[in-house]
Amino acid sequence: MPPSTGFSAENLVVDATWTGPGGPARRRLVVRVAPTTYQLHPRPRFWQQYHVQRLLGERTDVPVAPALGFEPDPEVLGAPFCVLGHVAGVVPADLPSYHREGWLHDAPAPMRAAVWRHAVDVLARIHRVNLPPLDLGPSEPAAQVEELAADLDFYGCATDPHIRAGIGALRATVPAQAGPPVLLWGDARLGNIVFDGASVAAVLDWETAGLGAPEADLAWFLHLDRHLSEGIGADRLPGLPDRAATVAHWARRAGRVPHALDFHRVLAAVRFAAVTARVTALLTGHRLVPADFPLHRNATRLLATTLKEVGT
Incomplete structure (x- = not known):
């Protein structure tokens, strides 16, 4: 399981090496340490993400890294941490975008298509799981729109005109729920999947897991791929199914007719623009990137495009 790309x-x-009842043992592990300096989200749910991952590994067929232990005491490593089993494989990179270089870029078109289909398959599988009640x-x-609106000061973009327009559009088009809420991955994207060939070996990063309409995950998955291609001025890789084909494939696997997808497209675009405002402030504030780092600018431009497309 490669180091985090987020x-x-x-x-x-x-x-890790140790001596157990059967003698010496060795295993590759991932120690995931809670953020301290770079807190990306206003309500870190470090225990919840570990708990969700443990439940998925124990009770479902969703492939995740084994959840081996959680330590809440910050005295050990300076912050709470969890221990996960290492999963071998490759992950499509966000930076540089997999649309520009890397193993997926270099793969033949049929393999790219298979990678994409398997990612959508596992997304639909997540939306069908049955877990005990969770506080997420x-x-x-x-309520999700109002929580996002209340968090804009934390993200540092409460006065951004594109984001304000997006919040207004969301408030004007809130759909009725089309069924009980399901588990949401929260950060559904190729860059959070470990692949073994074209197959999904593990689904990573449950920090923003939640409950709600499954279309929220589908819209985020599509929007993040669009950001990493059109959003940064890159050509989208040939062989990857387009939006219509992806939505149709997900609907077949999820056994559900997509509901209010335009609303969720805007929600994904607003959320992503808010997150990029925070990421950009953290990176530029610590001089890790130049002051003109284009991440947030690209995200708000794609948000404006999305608002035009859905007619709001």
């Missing part, structure tokens, strides 16, 4: 936690890959925040669309 900003939400520190992953330490270690080779609001599940109703209206």
Whole structure:
């Protein structure tokens, strides 16, 4: 399982050795340490993400890294941490985008298509799991919009005109719930999947797991791929199914007719623009990237495009 490609936690890959009842043992592990300096989200749910991952590994067929232990005491490593089993494989990179280089870029078109289909398959599988009640925040669309609106000061973008327009559009188009809420991955994207060939070996990063309409995950998955291609001025890889084909494939696997997908497209675009505002502030504030780092600018431009497309 490669180190995290995100900003939400520190992953330490270690080779652990010990002596047990059967003699000397060795295993590669991932120690995931809760964020301290770079807190990306306003309500870190470090225990909840570990708990969700453990339940998925124990009770479902969703492939995740084995959840081996959780330590809440910050005295040990400076912050709470969890220990996960290492999963071998490859992950499509966000930076540089897999649309520009890397193993997926270099793969033949049929393999790219298979990678994409398997990712959508596992997304639909997540939406069908049956877990015990979980406290993962609001599940109703209206409450999710208001929570996001309340968090904009934390993300540092409360006055951004594109984001304000997006919040207004969401408030004006809140859909009725089309069924009970399901488990949401929260950060559904190729960059959070370990692949063994074209097959999914593990689904990573449950920090923003929640409950709600499954279309929220589907819209985020599509939006993040669009950001990493059109959003940054890159050509989308040939062989990857387009939006219509992806939605149709997910619907078949999930056994559900997509509901209010335009609303969730806007929700994904607003959420992503808010997160990029925070990421950009953290990176530029610590001089890790140049002051003109384009991440947030690209995200708000794609948000504006999305608002035009859905007619809001």
